Amino acid sequence: MKRSLLSIFLFTTSLFASAQAPTENSLLWEITSPGQAKPSYLFGTIHLICPADFSLSDSLKATLSRTQQVALEIDMDDPGMLAGMMKSMNMTDGNELKKLVTEQEYARLAKFYKDSVGVGIAMFEKAKPFILMGPLFNAVLACQPQSYEMSLVELAAKQKSEVIGIETLDEQMAIFDTIPYKEQVKTIISMIDSLPQARKEFSNLVALYKSQKINDLYNLMMASNYGMDGNEEVMLFSRNLKWVPRIRKIAAEKPTFFAVGAGHLGGDRGIISLLRKDGFKVRAIN
Template sequence: MKRVLLLLIFCAFGAVSRAQVPAENSLLWEISGRGLAKPSYLFGTIHLICPTDFSLSDSLKSTLSRTQQVALEMDMDDPGMMAGMMKTMNMTAGNELKKLVTEQEYQRLDRFFKDSVHVGLAMFERAKPFVLMGPLFNAVLDCQPQSYEMALVELAGKQKSEVIGIETLEEQMAIFDTIPYKDQAKMLLTLIDSLPSAKKEFESLVALYKSQNINELYGMTLKSEFGMEGNEQVMLFARNQKWIPRIRRIASAKPTFFAVGAAHLGGERGVIALLRKEGFVVRAVR
């Protein structure tokens, strides 16, 4: 009888947990309930995208106009952000890129950066290898990429809304101290050695993003060999969990337009499911 009861409880818990997972294809969601005086909104971004694939819908602009502040993963409007980046971008304990790879691998990386990014590796010698992923995206995208976050900062400025961060720059950069630097360097090498595959994968991600299929986008992000594989807990799940009380506090203070990477939205451990488990009503906005 005990086993039967435990099985029933387990099945019931699993059914409830699955029920929290967003079923609709949407990048824009309304957050209400749990004592909120006015709704807040949650939008899934893709951090870099070609201008031909970039779009800000009228629905998004309308919902943003009904809020009083914009909350991004980090405060992209902070004038001290660049100085903070310079302080936190380097590896700890005197690590250098040359110590993480072979001489041949280093030369290969240096040659690629000079040819594709038009800068040598010397200025990035002590930078956390994940920081170097940013400049490489131009080679993956074959365009001058556009940023949803910066577009939202611009819209916020036009309506005189404050821009804040859900987490600090220091918190985000500290994540890359928890992932072994050698693993990060290996990801860099994998990316430049598999550029056609990386381009194809990113094209698939963009197609899923444009179709607003956040669950498939979440699944594909987890399987990517160019950044997330093996690092899901620190880069995705732990951050999602940490954000929930912060989102609750921020939304309780004033109606807010939250914008985070779209991979954070889907799945049982995504932001939407976690907010629903906290008692919020989270519904897709068309």
């Protein structure tokens, strides 16, 4: 349950060039902050992916072994994470799904989730609509998806490295109180109405991820019909700006393996560009 909810959340937050922007094709980067002798590393993940497309390279494992802690978007090793998510997943102000859609739309949603996903929609009645995206992807992916984040948590445990979060669960969950709930439902209905297109888009996204073309991946996400849809500032850019000083502080304390959604890496407002502007030396690792 915990793994499922975390994967749902992390995937949703991620779906939704200047001289400093990256031009190299790579998911793995060495980052060295000013005055630091030992480097840290930055890796771009994709939060849901079929096992056939999943891979942890030898170079990734080698770089992780040279670090003393793993920093994910949120601390997925926190034993209180599930309770925190259950506490903060509901909509504010007494909102319910039935109040956000017409009777016909609600009936369509209920039928789709029962017939195509195998879950009753009643259990999501008070949940922030983005939560529905998780089970919806069971209809998009023809597999039981695998999580890079959970695999990194397992590798960290083997080498007795601490797992920490760059931001808190409350900060992430609050994002979906700033995006109108009706907009969230609209995105879900749009995906249901165009499943073949959604499957094709996700397939293209996975292909770009496997080819490590982070700028092309960023551009696809920005153009997606199922992603941020005008909410780029709150879901992507403002978080990138907030993360950079936190990354600097964390890296200054001990060598760290940072792993965030790959959509945060590319572009002139991405993490790599911002780190370079902040004085970091950032080098692609193949």
